Amino acid sequence: MIAAFLLPLFWLMVVGYGITASGLIMPTPRLIRAVTAIGSVVGGAAGLTLACLVLWTDASLTLEAPALLTVAGGWLFHLDRLGALFLALISGVAIPVGIYATSYTASYEGRYSTRWMAFNFGVFLLSMSLVTAAANAITFLLCWELMAISSFFLVVTEHDREESVRAGVWYLAMTHAGLLALLSAFFLLGADGPTAAGWTFAAMRSAAPQLPSSTRNAIFLLALLGFGSKAGMVPFHVWLPRAHPAAPSHVSALMSAVMVKLGIYGLLRIGLDVLGGGPSWWGTLIIILGAASALTGVLYALVADDLKRLLAYSTVENVGLVLLGVGAGFLFLSLSQPEAAMLAMAAALLHVINHAAFKGTLFLSAGSIVHATGTRDMNLLGGLVKRAPWTVATFLVGAMSIAALPPLNGFVSEWLLFQSFLPGVASSRAAIAGLLTLGVGALALTGGLAAATFVKAFGISCLAIPRSNEAAQAHESPRSMRVGMVLMAASCPLLALATIPTLTTITGALATLAGLGGLSGTTPVFHLGVTLRTPNGMATMSPVAIALVLVAALVGTWIVVRVVARRTVRIGDTWGCGRIGQTPRMEYTSTAFAEPLRRVFDQLYRPNEDMAVGVVHPESPYYIQSVTYRTTIHPWFQRVLYDPLVDGVERVAVWTRRLQSGSVNAYLGYIVFVLVLLLVWVIGF
Secondary structure, three states, X not given: OOHHHHHHHHHHHHHHHHHHHHHHHOOOHHHHHHHHHHXXXXXXXXXXXXXXXXHHOOOOEEEEEOOOOHHHOOEEEEEOHHHHHHHHHHHHHHHHHHXXXXXXXXXXXXXXXXXXXXXXXXXXXXXXHHHOOEOEHHHHHHHHHHHHHHHHHHHOOOOOOHHHHHHHHHHHHHHHHHHHHHHHHHHHHHOOOOOHHHHEHHHHHHHHHHOOHHHHHHHHHHHHHHHHHHHOOXXXXXXXXXXXXXXXXXXXXXXXXXXXXXXXXXXXXXXHHHOOOOOHHHHHHHHHHHHHHHHHHHHHHHHOOEHHHHHHHHHHHHHHHHHHHHHHHHHHHHOXXXXXXXXXXXXXXXXXXXXXXXXXXXXXXXHHHHHHHOOOEHHHOOOHHHHOHHHHHHHHHHHHHHOOOOOOHHHHHHHHHHHHHHHHHOXXXXXXXXXXXXXXXXXXXXXXXXXXXXHHHHHHHHOOOOOOHHHHOOOOOOHHHXXXXXHHHHHHHHHHHOHHHHHHHHHHHHHOOHHHHHHOOOOOOOOOOOOEEOOOOOOEEOHHHHHHHHHHHHHHHHHHHHHHOOOXXXXXXXXXXXXXXXXHHHOOOHHHHHHHHHHHOHXXXXXXXXXXXXXXXXXXXXXXXXXXXXXXXXXXXXHHHHHHHHHHHHHHHHHHHOOOOOOHHHHHHHHHHHHHHHHHHHHHO
16 A cells, blocks of 8 residues: 555655756746745655655565666666665755755845756755665666766856865866776676676675675775765865855755765665675774764864855764764674674764754854855854844754754764764774774764864854954845754754654664675664663663753743742843953954864864064064964865875876877877777787
8 A cells, every 4th residue: 555655756756856957947036946945845745755654664666667778777766765764864854955945046146047056956856866766786876977967066056266166176076086986886796797687786785795705895995985985084075175165055055964975875785785794894994984084074174264164074074973883883793793783873874864954954054144144254253143043043053963962963873873882892802992992082082072163163153243244234044044944953853852763763774674684683772762772781861851851950940030039131231351342353263262272283284374463663573563363274185195196187187288289180190099009909919
């Protein structure tokens, strides 16, 4: 009975996102914005319903079009529970983002093509959704590439700005380097298939156990490179702090909340579902890269002055946290500890969902701040709490969640990540115990620095006196933007309260994967009810009880102050430390706030500093009139890895351009030369 609804829901999702893309042919800007919202809501609602039916019943969707690209096995879709989990994530974020875009994109009218933006937005949503259901190599790669191209055009929406164009070029280069790795991985997986059916995931899954270990290792490394570059894993993250700030904010929210998570999905699909896990060094490598991503991301987020760049680096950090959980799952699976592997994988996927909620909230709120002030520079913001209260309130919810403060959802998933490492810390094998102890340390350090980062982001941007005229004249966003922000922000406490059913759904999705071997027989391990207890019984926590205690404390305080003590509200100026007048120059800036921690990690940052002192008279150097301090940080990944590579590519490009002489004789000579080489190769080999 349920299965009969799946196919209509799938087509309704396709039609919904098609309506969004139809903005390309709409005659007026108002209609373009209307179809963007309607299509996103219809497509998102259909996708969410479809995903929930697959997750909560035994039904699954299969759709085949063998006549399309017959050589590669045709188009094939099969939505199982793992794919449905990520489809639910994409669809759930698409609805508030689509509503938000209705008013947000109005600011682009007359400057950029909103028709082209709506078209790419619809294609982007559709391609991401189809990736989760792709069931053979050609379908997956085509949807993956469609997702990359449509998001590239969205990143370069402001094509007259050099920053946007450079961000787009970096994104395109990194995503296609990853695509090249994925093509190689799929070729190794499906090359032994006797027919076109060999390119389906099911055939690859059956053939994987017979592959030589060297081939399996090569496939894993290629998949890690390809999917890691999309997820923003260090050292392939360099596109992310460029592309997310350059894109329109509703696109940044989608890219950060869901697109990078498809890299995690791909790694699970190939590494666990198809290959069925591997030796312990697979998990060790993922844990090391995850720890490097988490620490690198949070350290650069801490010193960022650009609000959206701070959020982008924070995405790198959170992807690192997810990879820590995924790596621990791979490691425990190789050690034949299925319950510990299930706990680590479930914690990682729970953080995937929670990160989508609070990062979507933060990017939409940041977009509202940019919409209100026209700047992303936190040193020019401040005082928004009185001028844009809805924006500030949603930003606060997102900041508290990402800083892992109870009772919000970020606290729950980070707590579970900590717990998932504990079985390994107590391991009798010194190498495993040492590695996971370092992982716990990385989690703790990342959590502390993330809290400092978002205290800065919220305090500098939203509180105190405005630091510029733009901030002083800021205004609240239109209603549809507020609705989108509130829907996203509301998901943070709701997900915290719904932790246990969410975890049950996640473990159900993991347990049904055919290629998981040791995990396939493991039942869900969490104690049902309002208490979350880890399977080894080492820790217990109840998100619901924490929320009730905090609410009771707030209500009790209000009753004591207003009813029992009968205190009235007094409104007055903030205490000014004895000074008569306050000016923005007396406030902490974003740079000054991060300065103490920047000095602690000075050897890592290696900033370029420039300080100029202005004096009242050249002959009176002790009478200082002004001090100007500038500091720039050029990430060392960029300096060490990518700058030499880019220089080399540019030199080769300049040299290659000499071949383009414009002479027909020269071109004929090139053809003859290549033919001769081919003949020599054929004769010789």
